[in-house]
Each structure stands twice: as C-alpha cells, then as structure tokens.
Amino acid sequence: MGSTETNGNGPGAEDDRGERGSGEPEAVDRSVDRSQPVEKLHPNESIKAGSGFLRGNVQEGLRDPITGAIPGDATQLTKFHGIYQQDDRDLREERRRKKLEPAYEFMIRVRLPGGVCTPEQWLTLDDLARTRANGTLRLTTRQTFQFHGVLKRNLKPVLQGLHEQLLDTLGACGDVNRGVMATPLPELGKVHEELFQVSKAVSDHLIPRSRAYHEIWLDGEPLYRGPRQDPTDDSNDQVTEEEEPIYGTTYLPRKFKIGFAVPPTNDVDVFTQDLGFIAITEGDRLAGLNVVVGGGMGRTDNEPDTYPRLGDVIGFCPPDRAVEVAEKVVTIQRDYGNRVERKLARMKYTIDRLGLEWFREELHRRLGWSLEEARPYRFETSQDRFGWSRNGDGTLNYTAFIENGRVKDEAGEATNGAEPGPRIMTGLREIARLDVGDFRVTPNQNLILARIPEERAGDVEELLEGYGIAEVTERTQVRRHSMACVGLPTCPLSMAESERYFPELITKVEGLMEEVGLGDRPIVIRMSGCNNGCSRPYVAEVGFSGRAPGKYNMYLGGGFHGERLNRPVLENVDEATILEHLRHLFQAYAQEGEDGEAFGDFAVRAGHVAPVHAGPQFNE
C-alpha cells in the first residue's frame, strides 16, 4: 500500500470502529487522513510507505564500501531502528577544505522502558561504548543510553552485542512511540514495580512489529519479499506479508512520547509528553492513572504557529486499561495527525486543531467505554533526590549526579602533580562488577544505583568515593538541577554549544547566586543547543535555546515541578547579557522572594515575566 492511497479515517470520513472495545488492534491501515491531499504529503510519508516495513535500502547502504555514510533515504529509515547518521561537526570545515567527505558516524539510542537495566547489561553497554563508540555513554533526558561516534562498520556489532543482553534499539527513534518513561524511584517499592510493569506493557504493545530489525541487524531469516503481485496467488511461499496492526504502512505522522509519573515527583515532566499517565496510589497499591494528552516541547524560532504545550488531564483509567488507552490515543494521532507539514505534526497540534473535547469523545468512542473523572494529585518536584536513600525492604539506593548525562572519565591521569578528575565511567564499571541491585537512568540524566543490600553498601560507597562520583554528587543544587542536551559536535541541528558549554555557564551562575546571597537555592535551569528543546527547557524556571555560536534565547518563569511553561525574555544574546539579566533577577529574588517561593513563581508574581497558561501564548 503506497502513500497514494487515502484509506484514512480523517475528519468527515466514515468510521466503523465505534463498537470496538479493547480487543485486537485494528488490522487495517488507516494511516493517511483523507482530508490531507496526497500530492502534498510530506516526502517522508512516501519513504515510509515504500520501505517495505522499514527495510528500504538500509542493507545496501550498509554494504556500500565507498562511503562512511548510509546513502539516500535509508537514513530516514535507520531512525526507526534507533540509529541516526551524523558527522563530527568539529571536523566538518577542515574536511570540507581537504575535499573529504564529512566524518560520518552514527548515534545509537537504546530502547530501555522506564530506564532500568541490570549490572550485567551495564557492563555490556560500557564495553560497547569503549570498543565500538567514542568511549563515553550518554544518559538521555528520556532515561536511556546513547552511543556516539559509532562508525558504519560497528553498527551491527553494537546492535548484536546489545541483543545478547536482551537489549535493542527498535523504535527508539522514528515516527513511532518512543522510549516509554516512568518514575524510576526504588523507594516506591510495590508501586514502582506495578508502574514499571504497566509502562513496559505499553512499550511492548507499541513496538513496531516489522521483522526488518532482525533481518538487517541480527542476520535474521528474511521474511518479507515485497507485496504479492496477485493477491489470490499464495503459491509463492517466499512471500510473507507483514502487518503493522497499529501503525500501518506509514507509521505515525511524527514521533510520539509517553511517560508515567508518580506524585509528588514529576521527574518525567508528564505534561510534556504526547501521552502522560499520573499514578494515583492507595497505600502501596497503584489504584489507577490519570490520563494527560497533548504535551510537547518542540518549536521553531520565528514561526509562531509552533509552540511548546503542556498536556491536559482528561480522565482516569484503571492500570490494566492503560495499554488500551495508549493504543487508541496513538491511533487517533495516526489517523488525524498532520502528514503534510512535519513541523505541525505532533499530537499537541492535532488536539489544538480539532479540540480537546473532540479528542476526548473520539477516544471514548474508540475505547467503547469512557474514562472516569480525573482523581486529585499533587506534584512537588521534578528533581532527583541525590545520595543515599532506604527502601521499605531495607535495601539502599544511591542517586549519583551525572552532569548532563555524560558518563566518561575526565581526560587522562594526573600529570604534573594535578589531581585527577572524576573517573565516572570506570567507577560505574567497578560498581557494576559488584553485581548488586540494578541501575536506573533518571529522567534528569542522572543514575540511581538501586536496591543495594545493606551489607554491600560499604563496597559501593568505597567505589563512589574512590572514583570521585560521591564528590560530584555533592555539587550545588543549581548544578544538580541543571540539564543540557547533547548539542555540538554530534547533533546536526545544534545552533550553539550545549552540553560542552553549560557547566561553565552554571559555574558563573553559582558565582552570581553566591554574590547576591542566594547561596545554595534550588533553581531549575536547562539548556538546549537549538529550539527543539531536548532538555525540556520550556518548562524550566530558566531555559536557554541556542540561536548561533555563543548566542542564546533565554526563557523565564517555568514552574518548579514542570506545571507551567516559561516565556522568552531575551533573544539571540551572548553570555554577558545573560549574566547581567540574571544578576538583576537574582538580586530581586534574594530581596523580595518569599519564604519557600520558587524562583519561577517569584519571577511571575513579581511581574518579571507574564505567565503562560496555554501553548500559543508562549509566542505572544
């Protein structure tokens, strides 16, 4: 079925699904909205449709010895397999001058629902990072791992190495449901276990069913030989037709994100997810989930029809119906999302275009039952609690601060009598070798060493101290609450430095806070290297997005626990201007801030910025 077929179920189209309840997902491809003219569909729609369920020319591209790249459209398809083609931007200019092709390399993103892995899996990730990638591991804002700097010849070995540890990268990127996030807090005990199982079930249910991943990366038996020429002829048993019962041949119009939060901790920034679930607990049980739809951060500078948006709470469902709710929400977006203009294709725009009430009714119709009224909940923080904590069963956890998620050893050994820097990568490897508990990536790019038996905590502590991890974890609150996206040199979309520069800016911010007497107050500051907002900067109390080398937009007034968007206050400015503005704000906060008042709330109350109540207001 090609993109030229408009068998969708868009506005005004007939619908036959009203009666269907929670049964099997619909097997019919309804992935193109009839109201969207075929000739105007975004080119990615035909790439997906013509790819034979995500195969395309990926195999051929991998075998091409002439280039370090995977040529052509195949790079759009590798994304669905968790692989992004990049080039080292630090080397771009020099290689261009030498008339060499760019220094092609790949980023690989692991699919890790809820961010939990075993010590054995950690050791494999660590080994692959050192032998097949750039020697570092990157913890992401969606609780998983990325490898950077992987050469084409190393792609298969990395994916095969992950497979041996029951890890994969399928659907970590691309126009499908991405890695499902869930509050990783071990001290939640049974609630975490239940929540983790629900989030994993949702993740499993929404994984693409295509066998392309197995064929291409794991040398699996090829299944798909293209569509039958004659649908009545089944004599050729080489032909195995595949189905994507949820996604259809053209998958989703755009990426889709799901997160589960457990109040009072909104670490997953549940209101920034396309689909969020807020756990409602009764004692140590998960009683159900409030359903939140329509969050998203991505926007484009100078295009006011694009904006960040916080999701709306539309009801409550029992835990065992979350999979069904997720599937139906995804199918609404599949059928009604914009497939012409990718900048307007996220579900937040679908909801604003068609209306929240319409969306809720359509969801109820597809479910065949209605969500209950949303239950009360209260968030207090979006941050991690660092250091040691104890679980109900007596085991212990240690939350380590990993600055901007980069797991690495500081360069080299001590020379000239200088102190060696922290050796976080080696330290975590040694801790994994103790083989106790599990590792949990937090939504704030940090790491929890979870469920450590009390009698082994001393061994872990010794390694945390010895490799400098404990010292790093004791840094100021403003640093520990900060987050930067990857940015340069790997991200092709980056306009300015992010991860490599942000620690330096934070040092200056710490200086300012000290100077005006704010001391060690917690302020949430986040930086992204461009407007896409991968560090979720538009819900930070202070946010930055890169505009050009050394130039950033600054945003102010987000809620401390992700409950309010911020708003642009400075555009395209340099560090000196940023620091001057912050000094003025910090002085006012130090003098006029009320007891316990968060900085973002103060900035709004004191009139330094007007609050944003709905996404489109962000640009006003």
Ligand code: SRM
């Ligand atoms: Fe992101 C694209 C990195 C979380 C919004 N993001 C990218 C790419 C793949 C660039 C590209 O398209 O070529 C970046 C790769 C950089 C690199 O070298 O690694 C990239 N995004 C990241 C990570 C690694 C940032 C980090 O520092 O941790 C995060 C990986 C998450 C994961 O494990 O799946 C990451 N990205 C996010 C988030 C935060 C979240 O999901 O909670 C957002 C904002 C939320 C949202 O989606 O609305 C986000 N990334 C984007 C967008 C804008 C999407 C939009 O709606 O406009 C892009 C660009 C795009 O999709 O066209 C993007």
Ligand code: SF4
């Ligand atoms: Fe790249 Fe922009 Fe995302 Fe940062 S925010 S990782 S620069 S796409």
